Amino acid sequence: MNQFQYVRPTKQQAAIEAVAKDATATFIAGGTNLVDLMKRGVMTPQKLVDINRLPLTRIDADPGKLRIGALALNSTVADDKQVRARQPLLALALNAGASAQLRNMATVGGNMLQRTRCSYFYDTTMPCNKREPGTGCGALEGINRMHAIFGFSDKCIAVHPSDMSVALVALDATVQVSGPKGNRSIPFAELHRLPGDMPQKDTTLEPGELITAVDVPDGPFTKHVHYQKVRERASYAFALLSVAAALDLDSNNIIKAARLAMGGVAHKPWRLTAAEQALVGKPATEETFRQAATVAMQGAKAFKHNAYKLQLGPNTIIQALKTAASAA
Amino acid sequence: MNEQPKPKKQIGAPMNRVDARQKVTGAATYSAEYQLPNMTYAVLVGSTVTKGRLTGIDTKAAERAPGVLAVITHLNAPKPPSPKPEGKDPSQPQTQGNPLQVFNDDKIRFNDQPIAVVVADSWERARYAAGLVQAQYAKEAHQTNLEANADKAFLPTAAKKNPKHPMNDYQRGQVDAYKTGAVKLESEYVIPTEVHHPMELQAITAHWEAPDRLTLYDKTQGTLATRRDFAKQWNLPEENVKVIATYVGGAFGNALHSWPHESAAILAAKVVNRPVKLMLTREQMFTMVGYRPYTWQKLGMSATPDGKITGITHESIGQTSTYEEFTEATLAQTRMMYQSPNVTTRYRLAALDIGSPIWMRGPGEATGAFALESAMDEMAYLLNLDPLEFRLRNYTDEDPEKNKPWSTKFLKECYKLGADRIGWSKRQLKPGSLRDGDWLIGYGMGVGTFGAHRGAATVGAQLLPNGTVLLQCATTDIGPGTGTAMTQIAADTLGISPDKIKFELGNSSFPKAVTQGGSSTVNSVGPATQEACLALKDKLRTLAGAAFSTAKAEDITFEGGQTVMRNDANGKLPLQIGLRNNPSVKVSYSDILRQNGQQNVSATVEAKPGGEGQKYSMYSFSVHFAEVRVHQLTGEVRVSKLVSCADAGTIVNEKTAGNQMKGGAVGGIGMALMEHARIDDRFGRYVTKDFADYHVPVHADSPAVEVAFVNQPDPHVNALGTKGIGEIAIIGVAPAIANAVFNATGKRIRELPITPDKLI
Ligand SMILES: Cc1cc2nc3c(=O)[nH]c(=O)nc-3n(C[C@H](O)[C@H](O)[C@H](O)COP(=O)(O)OP(=O)(O)OC[C@H]3O[C@@H](n4cnc5c(N)ncnc54)[C@H](O)[C@@H]3O)c2cc1C
Numbered sequence A: 001m002n003q004f005q006y007v008r009p010t011k012q013q014a015a016i017e018a019v020a021k022d023a024t025a026t027f028i029a030g031g032t033n034l035v036d037l038m039k040r041g042v043m044t045p046q047k048l049v050d051i052n053r054l055p056l057t058r059i060d061a062d063p064g065k066l067r068i069g070a071l072a073l074n075s076t077v078a079d080d081k082q083v084r085a086r087q088p089l090l091a092l093a094l095n096a097g098a099s100a101q102l103r104n105m106a107t108v109g110g111n112m113l114q115r116t117r118c119s120y121f122y123d124t125t126m127p128c129n130k131r132e133p134g135t136g137c138g139a140l141e142g143i144n145r146m147h148a149i150f151g152f153s154d155k156c157i158a159v160h161p162s163d164m165s166v167a168l169v170a171l172d173a174t175v176q177v178s179g180p181k182g183n184r185s186i187p188f189a190e191l192h193r194l195p196g197d198m199p200q201k202d203t204t205l206e207p208g209e210l211i212t213a214v215d216v217p218d219g220p221f222t223k224h225v226h227y228q229k230v231r232e233r234a235s236y237a238f239a240l241l242s243v244a245a246a247l248d249l250d251s252n253n254i255i256k257a258a259r260l261a262m263g264g265v266a267h268k269p270w271r272l273t274a275a276e277q278a279l280v281g282k283p284a285t286e287e288t289f290r291q292a293a294t295v296a297m298q299g300a301k302a303f304k305h306n307a308y309k310l311q312l313g314p315n316t317i318i319q320a321l322k323t324a325a326s327a328a
Numbered sequence B: 001m002n003e004q005p006k007p008k009k010q011i012g013a014p015m016n017r018v019d020a021r022q023k024v025t026g027a028a029t030y031s032a033e034y035q036l037p038n039m040t041y042a043v044l045v046g047s048t049v050t051k052g053r054l055t056g057i058d059t060k061a062a063e064r065a066p067g068v069l070a071v072i073t074h075l076n077a078p079k080p081p082s083p084k085p086e087g088k089d090p091s092q093p094q095t096q097g098n099p100l101q102v103f104n105d106d107k108i109r110f111n112d113q114p115i116a117v118v119v120a121d122s123w124e125r126a127r128y129a130a131g132l133v134q135a136q137y138a139k140e141a142h143q144t145n146l147e148a149n150a151d152k153a154f155l156p157t158a159a160k161k162n163p164k165h166p167m168n169d170y171q172r173g174q175v176d177a178y179k180t181g182a183v184k185l186e187s188e189y190v191i192p193t194e195v196h197h198p199m200e201l202q203a204i205t206a207h208w209e210a211p212d213r214l215t216l217y218d219k220t221q222g223t224l225a226t227r228r229d230f231a232k233q234w235n236l237p238e239e240n241v242k243v244i245a246t247y248v249g250g251a252f253g254n255a256l257h258s259w260p261h262e263s264a265a266i267l268a269a270k271v272v273n274r275p276v277k278l279m280l281t282r283e284q285m286f287t288m289v290g291y292r293p294y295t296w297q298k299l300g301m302s303a304t305p306d307g308k309i310t311g312i313t314h315e316s317i318g319q320t321s322t323y324e325e326f327t328e329a330t331l332a333q334t335r336m337m338y339q340s341p342n343v344t345t346r347y348r349l350a351a352l353d354i355g356s357p358i359w360m361r362g363p364g365e366a367t368g369a370f371a372l373e374s375a376m377d378e379m380a381y382l383l384n385l386d387p388l389e390f391r392l393r394n395y396t397d398e399d400p401e402k403n404k405p406w407s408t409k410f411l412k413e414c415y416k417l418g419a420d421r422i423g424w425s426k427r428q429l430k431p432g433s434l435r436d437g438d439w440l441i442g443y444g445m446g447v448g449t450f451g452a453h454r455g456a457a458t459v460g461a462q463l464l465p466n467g468t469v470l471l472q473c474a475t476t477d478i479g480p481g482t483g484t485a486m487t488q489i490a491a492d493t494l495g496i497s498p499d500k501i502k503f504e505l506g507n508s509s510f511p512k513a514v515t516q517g518g519s520s521t522v523n524s525v526g527p528a529t530q531e532a533c534l535a536l537k538d539k540l541r542t543l544a545g546a547a548f549s550t551a552k553a554e555d556i557t558f559e560g561g562q563t564v565m566r567n568d569a570n571g572k573l574p575l576q577i578g579l580r581n582n583p584s585v586k587v588s589y590s591d592i593l594r595q596n597g598q599q600n601v602s603a604t605v606e607a608k609p610g611g612e613g614q615k616y617s618m619y620s621f622s623v624h625f626a627e628v629r630v631h632q633l634t635g636e637v638r639v640s641k642l643v644s645c646a647d648a649g650t651i652v653n654e655k656t657a658g659n660q661m662k663g664g665a666v667g668g669i670g671m672a673l674m675e676h677a678r679i680d681d682r683f684g685r686y687v688t689k690d691f692a693d694y695h696v697p698v699h700a701d702s703p704a705v706e707v708a709f710v711n712q713p714d715p716h717v718n719a720l721g722t723k724g725i726g727e728i729a730i731i732g733v734a735p736a737i738a739n740a741v742f743n744a745t746g747k748r749i750r751e752l753p754i755t756p757d758k759l760i
């Protein structure tokens, strides 16, 4: 672990400036991801700007939307009455992540900005373009079981590991950001980026930009929702692949609106808009789900060790939709 | 006259662990927790290449870092006087060759091999400085893939040298007879590398108390084996080396060998002339303290249409390192479990550029049982027979390998117990017949066996002035509850309450005993405890006076400490010796000591096996029944029920024995469904480096495991009737689950672990 400075500002502006002015500085929230990466020498910030004294923990139940503070804990959000009533999909996704202990430390802002779990990224002796641009992608021809089937580049085939983000992208959330140039909102689907030629850049945030909150608009998805996470053990494992599904059904079981997103398949949470459209207006039956799953998988491409995702993807979509449709 | 109160029998009782309180309150001291004055801390630097030579190593920056006391590499390491101990001691693991000597030369033999150790005044400073060491290498092409090297597999050297060595090819009847059988199968099985990963990390505190006196607080399963290894390495008399392992936080076999980090800590302590503490990281636990070797197996089997096995051929290739030949009994179960006139086994090794393996719980047998017990299920399916019925048709009433009677074998009773509890009658012959919505349900079974080993052990027993008894033995307790079981045995033998007895272990200065491994501790130390207590009683009655020394042994009562319930009183019985037919004659232990002017009475007794092993084949047996649910879309497997039944002889403590079985079953779930240490062969480096990548079961993966014991004493292994539990707890679990998955899905997975990708 390298040596670093540590500051804990109480003013948002001071925190932003501290990071904006110093290319080697970084925010720290729960630290459950950053500290691990620092211990392994994957991230070597010279200065840690602890944001835990900023007043960003509130969950505001506004008319039409929930505004969740960036420092709200994963466990707090998952247990929040308003969240459970208005956005049950988000609560399900949060509870599918990590362990109770970690959820008690992890923040909403930190969760969406957690970095990939690619083993090559984590091992500083291995090539990795994300960690050290230009060294090559260790996973491309390596053990790429956990890797992407959508949106990758020949520079990086990593996946974004967050469960919460899969629900947030499905729910059309918006990220509130404050930076050296002022405040802005980013549609959740535009927060994370594809690797392209710059896999070192996970998101579209500018240096010094602080996430202050995430807004989740109210919608009709309060009942028929499901987060299906497939993993190698029953709990406490990252997803091989996951699906967030939300349906709005009429009294004849016809789908009025649908939301669908996948995790563990791309460098960002993967919204499946074409598949959503394929669902709307159709009866909520396995056949409909199967067709949507086929649409969803168009363009998927596998590597040596992750071909199973081409089958697991549609299967998990079907299962998620079936469970969502039958949720009482 | 009052009825003589009957002391409660302790053997068999579910007594709480004697050290439970210390363990759960944190009072128990593990090897990394000893605080010695002047302590220093060491961190290892590992090679980042897999094979080659160190051409340069720059330690300047590390040496200048704050708090650093020494940076030791092959360039400046003092050479222990005996750098190449022979690895052939029979109590050593079955390795041929030389355990790795750290910092002895510039050669790199595996990735993460220690190339330097940094010693500093705090652990953090040592770790920081370790990151500053820079090495240059001349890389050479390496081999870390077993399949790619299968053509170079060889018969272990020990077998080549000695035709009687058990690793030689085995033949009964015709060679490869299965090939001409009426109904036959031939299948290949793979188990990947699995790593022990006990909760406690490997750690040692090394202290040279004088230039020729060494004390080690070390995580080891054998205080005496560790003492012998390092006494030899440093050319010291054994009594000058003391090894303390009072508490061991699990080991599963990885503390059965002397490892590079131990040598490094001892060297470092010599250099800085202060005590050195060295604890491995979880990442280092993958690379340098052994693992269950990646093993390829092929099993051919034939049977008559009515289900009599006519031939089995079982071949295996296990991985080992380039500097030690590690062998294990992968093929043992195949030779003795089922009747078959023709059996062939062939055991081979492939030497790879990787650290040495070491026995991991249920060692080779668990690996071999995956192939054998899967093949049994495959054959039963081909024959359209219930797999339990198929096993019964091939049951052996005597050992077909050694042609000897079993000392005891109650496996049929285990089958019955287990089948009833799992609800085996629900099982359908046709796979995929049972379901609950999208979950397919299946049932499977797997059998395990392990030799009922017993070695020589000595226990010292002392009666102290306060009337309590202190027992001591050098054996260790890595978690099964050895101290607890021994206390129970002593309580019954002495007739006094367990809370008046203290059993101390984990110290090489105590009387000699076996290493804790191979399910042999209770078999060996149990009788020694019993005999030491008997000897103590004998001395006591001699000292107690003429009334006792002349009385018949069976007329003498030893008692005390128990709470006595009588009409008139509720009190503790004093520790005393008495006469059965004359309750008024009694002498308390403290009076005996006083009258004889003695501080204590002691007896040290060695107990060892006799010729029983010549007459009988002695094994523990187990059968595991699994009910699994497999999701037909996502391929997830959940073990919904697991029943483990064992014929392990006398059960000394129902609770700790049950706990062993449950732990083994959970280990088996890990083996079947998730454990997989993966190497990227291009780099020779593990890509699974922590518990986020290397999965072991969590609570949600473990159903409530039901355990049943036949609990029939084996009169031949020892006087207690025990046979050993630790290994049979896991042997056969993985195939039970794999067979249940087949029964649920019709998919036969022959390469562990059974992850969702293999089932969709
Ligand atoms: C063993 C283990 C298992 C896990 N399993 C799962 C799982 O199954 N599913 C899952 O989704 N997650 C899992 N996680 C990841 C966990 O969810 C994240 O570590 C956690 O959410 C990160 O939150 P944090 O507050 O601790 O972030 P930190 O570690 O503090 O920060 C993470 C990153 O975000 C940046 N950051 C934090 N807050 C802000 C902000 N407000 N504005 C700008 N930048 C910010 C930091 O600079 C840093 O780069 C697991 C983690 C571990 C250790």
Ligand code: SF4
Pocket (backbone or CB within 6 Å): A116, A118, A119, A120, A121, A127, A128, A129, A130, A131, A136, A137, A138, A139, A140, A155, A156, A157, A158, A199
């Ligand atoms: S996939 Fe991305 S993170 Fe992984 S090795 Fe390649 S570049 Fe690095």
